[in-house]
Amino acid sequence: MAQLQPISIHDLPELQALYRREWPKYFKEYYVLSTVIKFIKTEPGLKHLNAYTLADSHAHELGLFLLVDRYQLFVGCLGDTFDLLEHALHLLDWSRGFQCTTFAARYLATILKVVEAKQLTITLEYDANLYTLPAQEAMQLRVDCPEGFQLRPLVEADAQLIDKMWTYSDTGTLYFFQRQIRLCPSMGLYDMQSNKLVAWCVRTMDGLLGGLQVDNAYKRRGFGTIVVAALSREIGALGDDVGAEIHPENIISISIFNKLGFRVSDQCYWRFTAPENGKFTWPNGQ
Structure with missing residues (x-):
């Protein structure tokens, strides 16, 4: 199975552009990538900010990414099925705990499936509406x-x-x-x-x-x-x-x-x- 690989700063703008479709469906994915691009350009030495995808051509087509910002985890994946996203999440190190803040409703079942499989303890649940x-x-x-x-x-x-x-x-x-x-x-x-x-x-x-x-x-x-x-x-x-x-x-x-x-x-x-x-x-x- 494909392994995680870092996403180069040079590849982030192309990845971000994928999420402009069906606007504003991918509002959060688009803007978190926008923020990362700005942060890395402004402060290249910023610590504990890492973006990953799978070493898989289909994952690249789907724009799959995991963004780990210190204790926060952001995810993105185009399409309607998230098997590759689930696989990528399993490969992450969850030992320090994550604040999945926040993800769209379409990712909920996949994230909870990984949490259950890893027998992780959920310490906070918060549901919200996205206003744009x-x-x-x-x-x-x-x-x-x-x-x-x-x-x-x-x-x-x-x-x-x-x-x-x-x-x-x-x-x-x-x-x-x-x-x-x-x-x-x-x-x-x-x-x-x-x-x-x-x-x-x-x-x-x-x-x-x-x-x-x-x-x-x-x-x-x-x-x-x-x-x-x-x-x-x-x-x-x-x-x-x-x-x-x-x-x-x-x-x-x-x-x-x-x-x-x-x-x-x-x-x-x-x-x-x-x-x-x-x-x-x-x-x-x-």
């Missing part, structure tokens, strides 16, 4: 910054607060926010009098808006909508569509994204697996 907005519509969003506040990109120092406030904060997530702020578009709303960050949103590896949060003292003032609209405009200006994952019971976020014109285009899933030998601790800066 075309770039042209995102660029037309109205952004009214309230008096006394300023909208501007986040800086790495903001990651401390963002990670502290994030529901899923864990070992390694601070570095995740620092890196995303450094290398991707982001948006913060700051109180001009105190320079306090009061609302924020970042862009994740797979091109989604993530980490959306409003300081408790500033809620119910529409600040979440403002930062989402502002960041969406920035992303749209790059020629990229905008996406976000929202749990079906998160009524506040659903209201924000519906108001801005986002529409549900897919269902997505998070599945975290436990490390085999206790919790793995990532070194600082990695």
Whole structure:
């Protein structure tokens, strides 16, 4: 059977282009590859970011890839059957645990089959709807910054607060926010009098808006909508569509994204697996 082989940075653009078909079906696959290409070009020495496929001509035709970003696992495979994807997943080292964050509904059965076969423990299950907005519509969003506040990109120092406030904060997530702020578009709303960050949103590896949060003292003032609209405009200006994952019971976020014109285009899933030998601790800066 075919073995895993690394995907060269030179082959990534061609691979990414395969996922432009049937848009926005492969939104997440397309944009995670886009992010990887940008990261490697911007910071060639970036650690623990690896892309793999199978040494198999059919796998190449299907655009099959596994992307391991530290503890996160992203997958992609065209077509309607995923036998080759299942084989590739079996070849990965799952011993440190993975956060499969996130994958489209079409991959769920295959990933769960591998998890069951390897007798892995699932530590978190999270289901969400994928909301998307075309770039042209995102660029037309109205952004009214309230008096006394300023909208501007986040800086790495903001990651401390963002990670502290994030529901899923864990070992390694601070570095995740620092890196995303450094290398991707982001948006913060700051109180001009105190320079306090009061609302924020970042862009994740797979091109989604993530980490959306409003300081408790500033809620119910529409600040979440403002930062989402502002960041969406920035992303749209790059020629990229905008996406976000929202749990079906998160009524506040659903209201924000519906108001801005986002529409549900897919269902997505998070599945975290436990490390085999206790919790793995990532070194600082990695």
